[in-house]
Amino acid sequence: MLLPFVYLLARALEGDSASLSEIVFRERNFLLLRNTLALTAGVLIMTTLIALPLAWLVVRSDLRFKKFHSIMGVLPLAVPGYVMAYALIGMSGYYGFATHFFGIRLPRPEGWSGSVLALSLYTFPYLFLNLRASLLGLDPSLEESARSLGRTPWQTFFAVVVPHLVPALLSGWLVIGLYVLGDFGVIALMRYEVFSYAIYTQYSGAFDRVYAAWLSLMLMAVTLSFIMIEARLRGRRYVRTGKGTARPAAPVSLGRARPLVWLFLTCVYVASIGLPLMVLSYWIWRAGPLVDPREVLTAFYRTTLVAVPAAVAAIVLAVPVVYLTVRYPSRASSALDRLVYLGYAVPPLAFALSMAFFALRAAPWLYQTATLLIFAYVMTFLALAVGPVRSRLLQIGPRYEEVSRSLGHGHFASFMLTTLPLLRTSMLSGSLLVFIMIVKELPITFLLAPIGYSTLATTVFSRTSEGMMAEAAPHALMIVLFSSLFVGLILRHEGNK
Numbered sequence: 001m002l003l004p005f006v007y008l009l010a011r012a013l014e015g016d017s018a019s020l021s022e023i024v025f026r027e028r029n030f031l032l033l034r035n036t037l038a039l040t041a042g043v044l045i046m047t048t049l050i051a052l053p054l055a056w057l058v059v060r061s062d063l064r065f066k067k068f069h070s071i072m073g074v075l076p077l078a079v080p081g082y083v084m085a086y087a088l089i090g091m092s093g094y095y096g097f098a099t100h101f102f103g104i105r106l107p108r109p110e111g112w113s114g115s116v117l118a119l120s121l122y123t124f125p126y127l128f129l130n131l132r133a134s135l136l137g138l139d140p141s142l143e144e145s146a147r148s149l150g151r152t153p154w155q156t157f158f159a160v161v162v163p164h165l166v167p168a169l170l171s172g173w174l175v176i177g178l179y180v181l182g183d184f185g186v187i188a189l190m191r192y193e194v195f196s197y198a199i200y201t202q203y204s205g206a207f208d209r210v211y212a213a214w215l216s217l218m219l220m221a222v223t224l225s226f227i228m229i230e231a232r233l234r235g236r237r238y239v240r241t242g243k244g245t246a247r248p249a250a251p252v253s254l255g256r257a258r259p260l261v262w263l264f265l266t267c268v269y270v271a272s273i274g275l276p277l278m279v280l281s282y283w284i285w286r287a288g289p290l291v292d293p294r295e296v297l298t299a300f301y302r303t304t305l306v307a308v309p310a311a312v313a314a315i316v317l318a319v320p321v322v323y324l325t326v327r328y329p330s331r332a333s334s335a336l337d338r339l340v341y342l343g344y345a346v347p348p349l350a351f352a353l354s355m356a357f358f359a360l361r362a363a364p365w366l367y368q369t370a371t372l373l374i375f376a377y378v379m380t381f382l383a384l385a386v387g388p389v390r391s392r393l394l395q396i397g398p399r400y401e402e403v404s405r406s407l408g409h410g411h412f413a414s415f416m417l418t419t420l421p422l423l424r425t426s427m428l429s430g431s432l433l434v435f436i437m438i439v440k441e442l443p444i445t446f447l448l449a450p451i452g453y454s455t456l457a458t459t460v461f462s463r464t465s466e467g468m469m470a471e472a473a474p475h476a477l478m479i480v481l482f483s484s485l486f487v488g489l490i491l492r493h494e495g496n497k
Contacts, residue, residue, distance in 0.1 A: 001342045001379060004220070004354035011213035011357045028198075029218065036194040036222065039115055039187070040180045044173050046120035047127050050268055051172070052165075054124075055131035057261060062251040069265065073128045076121060076272040078483040080440040080457070082185025083476045085109075085118040086464045087276040089189060090283055114190040119180055121272040126179075127172030134168035135161075140250070153252075166233075174230040181223050182347030184443040185461050195219040196349045196443070213357065216350035223347055276480065283473035296474045303455040306370055307438040310377035311385075315431040317378065318385035319423065323415070326393050337386075344383040351380055352447040373448045377438050384437060385430035392426035393419070432485065439482050 051073075058069050079087075092106040109117065138161065146156040184196045195215055202212035254261055325337045343351065355376045359367035366372045396419060404414035442457045449458065456475045463472035 001339045003358055003379075004216075004343075004346050004351050007358045007361070008213045008216050008220075008350070008354045010361075012210060012217055014210055029215075032193060032195050032198055032215070033218070033222070035112070035192065036181065036219075038112060039119075039192065039194055040177050042112065042116035043119045043123065043180050044176060046116055047124040047172075047176055048169070050120065050124045051127035051131055053264065054268065055128050055135055057265070059132055059135040060252055061261075062253050063261065070132070072265075072269050072273065073132070074125045075484075077125045078480055079122060079273070079276045080185070080442075080479060080483065081119055081122045081179075081183055082189060082442055082457070082461055082464070083280075083479060084122045084272075084276060085114070085186045085189040086460065086472060086476055087279040088114065088118055089464065090279040091275070110191045112192055115187050115192045118186045118190065119183065121275075123176045123179055124272070126175045127169070130168040130172040131165060134165050138164055170230050170233055174226060177226050178223060178345060178347075181219060181226070182349060182443065184349050184446070185457075189461070189464055195222070196347060199349050199353060200443070200447070212353060216347075216353050219347050219350050223345060227345060280473050280477045280480070283470045284477065286470045293474075296478060299454055299456045299459050299475055300478055302453060303439055303457075306374055306377065306455070307435050310374045310381070310438055311431040311435040313374065313378045314382050314385040314434045315389070315427050317382055318389050318430060319420075319427065321382075322386055322389045322393055326390060327398060340386055341383045343379040344381065346380075348380060348441065348443040349447070352376060352444040355444075355448055368448075368450045370450060370453070373445065373450075376444050376448055377434075377441070380441075380444060381434045381437050384433050388426040388430040388433070389423060392423055396422050436483055436485055440479060 054069070054073050057063050058066050058073065063069065076084075088109045092108045108114075142160050142164070143156050146160045147153075151159060182196060184200060187194050187197050188200070195218060199212050199215045199219065202215065321336060321340055325333045355372060356367070359372050400418035400422075401411075401414040404418050405411065409417065440457060442461055445455050445458050446461070449455065454462070456479050459475045460472045460479065463475075
């Protein structure tokens with residue numbers, strides 16, 4: 001986990017002091033920083049404008065078919081960001097979906113606006129899930145007290161409800177912000193220069209790899225700043241002083257606003273789910289004989305060839321880490337637990353770049369191999385495997401192992417006989433989660449995959465960037481189908497007590 005910092009720092013300090021000063025303070029860096037922050041701010045604002053009304057409608061209003069709307073609010077997670085960008089680009093141009101069916105030639109989406117739209121339509125479910133859970137747990141008596149003191153519904157919402165949603169907002173914003181900072185596929189297809197795109201162009205073009213290392217360190221500094229700001233802001237706690245009574249809030253009637261609500265929901269669902277599926281179906285139909293099922297299956301086989309061992313390795317490493325932190329809490333185990341999340345917090349492109357530098361300098365025999373790619377996957381997504389295992393181990397407790405040891409078994413044998421069988425379901429869930437994330441992963445695969453080793457993600461990106469929309473469609477559809485397993489996993493765990 002410390003390799004990104006160590007090797008990027010070593011690589012960045014290779015130049016002389018005069019050149020380092022010129023590299024760090026060049027004007028282009030400030031432009032990249034401004035674009036990166038502007039993109040992040042735009043995505044956070046747009047996702048909030050989508051997720052907050054949607055969560056309130058699902059939880060607090062008298063809207064019908066709430067389970068359906070909950071599913072539709074999470075389903076966009078099945079469409080990776082670069083596939084969403086593919087769909088938006090596939091709508092435009094002379095041969096696009098809009099021109100063919102409606103006779104309207106839309107301009108090609110690009111730059112800041114195109115990047116914000118594509119990233120927002122993919123990432124708003126992260127915020128929706130947090131806000132929905134927070135609203136479900138909010139005590140309705142707080143709002144009733146505000147109303148009894150003369151506050152209007154809007155005043156109650158902003159004075160009582162919104163402050164209690166701050167932790168959920170900060171948590172969702174952090175996840176979305178980290179994703180935007182590390183994204184590469186969307187901003188590359190939309191031709192918007194931010195840190196991640198500049199890092200890739202510097203590294204792949206071999207123009208100045210010292211500069212690429214400095215850009216990576218700058219991006220990591222921005223990422224850590226986001227994490228520190230979020231931790232500082234969520235320091236305040238919002239809890240009630242009494243036990244209260246557990247009961248659902250009375251649904252608010254939509255009244256005359258119901259048509260506007262349905263218009264809002266229709267626009268969100270069509271843009272986030274309907275648009276990608278329509279554009280993919282259109283380009284697959286246009287492809288016709290160009291679609292080679294064997295090529296799609298080959299790309300999927302190559303994807304699973306690295307995703308399966310990475311998912312297995314991640315869960316094998318997650319179990320001892322979780323066991324140590326839960327059963328033997330200490331400063332050392334707490335530090336180890338935080339270190340696990342470091343790989344997920346580091347932007348994927350910076351992490352991949354550090355792995356490339358490490359292999360070139362310390363282990364050249366690993367460079368451009370599937371082994372290095374799998375290792376990078378494991379270090380990046382290990383935190384995702386830790387979550388389900390920790391939740392289950394906290395529920396199990398140490399009593400089973402204590403009874404086993406009292407019957408003469410050793411510590412390891414007791415764990416294998418009693419605890420491990422109870423962890424199997426959560427281990428399967430964690431490994432499946434890692435597998436699905438690897439299927440959608442682009443930056444790490446693009447930089448570290450062996451030459452000629454194309455996965456579903458790299459095939460979609462490379463063909464879309466070259467304007468080969470029809471050839472990219474089947475691979476994109478395959479990603480969406482398998483990413484839907486990720487959505488199913490979220491909904492399944494949400495329904496479990």
